Amino acid sequence: MDMLTVCLPDNVIDHIVVVPIGTSNDAYDKIIWKLSSNGSFNVKSAYACSISASSLPDCFWKGIWALKIPPKLKLFSWTMVQGRLLTNVQRFRRKLTVDPSCKFCPGVPESMVHLLRDCPHAQLVWNAVNVPQSMQQTFNLDWNGWISANTLQANCKWHSFVWKDFFIFICWFIWKWRNKGVFDVQFIWPTNPLEVILNYASEWFSVSKVDNNPSEKRPALLHWQKPLPGVFKLNVDGSRTHQGIIGAGWCYQESHW
Numbered sequence: 001m002d003m004l005t006v007c008l009p010d011n012v013i014d015h016i017v018v019v020p021i022g023t024s025n026d027a028y029d030k031i032i033w034k035l036s037s038n039g040s041f042n043v044k045s046a047y048a049c050s051i052s053a054s055s056l057p058d059c060f061w062k063g064i065w066a067l068k069i070p071p072k073l074k075l076f077s078w079t080m081v082q083g084r085l086l087t088n089v090q091r092f093r094r095k096l097t098v099d100p101s102c103k104f105c106p107g108v109p110e111s112m113v114h115l116l117r118d119c120p121h122a123q124l125v126w127n128a129v130n131v132p133q134s135m136q137q138t139f140n141l142d143w144n145g146w147i148s149a150n151t152l153q154a155n156c157k158w159h160s161f162v163w164k165d166f167f168i169f170i171c172w173f174i175w176k177w178r179n180k181g182v183f184d185v186q187f188i189w190p191t192n193p194l195e196v197i198l199n200y201a202s203e204w205f206s207v208s209k210v211d212n213n214p215s216e217k218r219p220a221l222l223h224w225q226k227p228l229p230g231v232f233k234l235n236v237d238g239s240r241t242h243q244g245i246i247g248a249g250w251c252y253q254e255s256h257w
């Protein structure tokens with residue numbers, strides 16, 4: 001009891017002490033998962049719980065996993081559509097901050113829809129994108145309506161992209177830039193956001209293109225092959241960090257290796 005008074009407030013201790021103590025000696029306390037019949041955690045029941053807690057239709061959730069986007073953006077979109085990105089409104093609810101306002105818009109709560117759509121910084125991005133006409137009216141909808149309309153519409157195109165895929169890229173960049181704007185004092189919002197998003201998305205789609213014609217598939221070269229006699233081979237590789245640090249290496253070999 002003394003230990004409880006050190007760690008917990010009085011009202012919580014009151015709740016604890018009124019719980020009757022079991023009389024059976026062979027029943028031990030254990031942690032159980034109440035959503036399964038045997039008390040053990042399983043992903044299926046957790047997934048069903050998260051779906052049922054949402055007001056979005058089932059097809060929406062299936063649509064998320066079918067998007068042709070990088071895995072990390074799928075995870076981002078999953079968190080986003082559940083409204084669980086740590087906006088200041090969310091942080092305020094969890095008592096992580098005393099101010100739910102947008103850092104860039106004093107006095108305006110930083111909700112999901114504000115951060116990703118209505119904040120002036122987000123607006124600059126959407127204006128640069130030139131949203132398809134059929135989607136423009138969705139920008140007056142509430143959060144669920146806006147998200148559903150822009151991620152379920154399979155036939156809407158934006159240049160060579162499927163709009164619902166490109167939409168997630170845009171949201172992800174807005175979230176990323178918002179975080180940099182909040183946590184990095186030297187960060188400057190890009191003057192040409194569309195170019196940045198377009199380059200990233202184009203690169204992703206070009207390398208992830210699926211070849212649907214098996215007859216045209218070529219075997220991938222998975223091991224090094226020595227060059228022909230009299231020929232030299234130079235293998236190179238390189239990488240670059242976000243801080244601009246560049247590393248490179250090369251290997252120069254001839255046929256007798």
Ligand SMILES: [Zn+2]
Binds near residue numbers: 102104105108120
């Ligand atoms: Zn704002």
